[in-house]
Amino acid sequence: MISIRPSRPTDDERALEIWASAVDATHDFLSPEDRLAIGKEVAGFLPGTPMTVAVDASDRALGFMIVDDGSIEALFVDAACHGQGVGKALIEHAIQALGAHRLEVNEQNARARGFYRRMAFAEIGRKEVDGQGRPYPLILMELRS
Template identity: 55%
Template sequence: MIIIRNSRPDEGERAVEIWRRAVDATHDFLSQEDRQAIDEMVCDFLPKVPLWFAVDANDYPLALMFIDNGHMEALFVDPACRGTGIGSALVRHGLLLHPKMTTDVNEQNAQALGFYEKMGFKPTGRSSLDGQGRPYPIIHLEYIGV
């Protein structure tokens, strides 16, 4: 059973751990320098924002989602739990709150792009640089439905 709940102030370290493990497993296109710079930003940012966690029966966070004004800024699943439906459960939860939810995905992350398309998101545009001006193209997506 997947339980979804709000994060608590003392769970910032676990959020960063989930992010790091997920990025290390899926973002092999990042240069080492960029990976380190992004890590520093995330360590400062992620523990401070309200997250949704998918937790196990022992209330241990396995995945996270951050939504800001209807835009899913982050969805990361611990690689040990990929393929179990946790990411889908978080997205469905987000869609209950924001039926026209949008998100962005790195163009080089084909698995994530396929996941979002399977969930009912459709591309609405493309940016040649990421949000920090790095050369990692971004695909903009909006939930249309399946």
């Protein structure tokens, strides 16, 4: 059973593990240099950031997301839990409880784009570079009404 709860300071280390697991499983388009640089950036800002966490019956974090002002800013699920409903539980919570209705996803991450389409998001635009100006285009998606 998957439960959703706000993050706690004790979740920070596990969130970094989840991020690394998810990125290593789904972001093979990143150069090794960019993967390392982005990992350092995430390690610098993720601890202490308010997150929403999906946990199992023993309260072990399986995935997390960051939602701000109606936008899903980040959503990562431990690679070992992909396809088990963790991401779906997080998205449903984001929409129903947090009012999320938009997100950006790496264009090269076809699996995530398909997942978001299945969760009722539609592609509405494209950015040529990511938020740090790296050559990883982003697809803008919005919840279909």
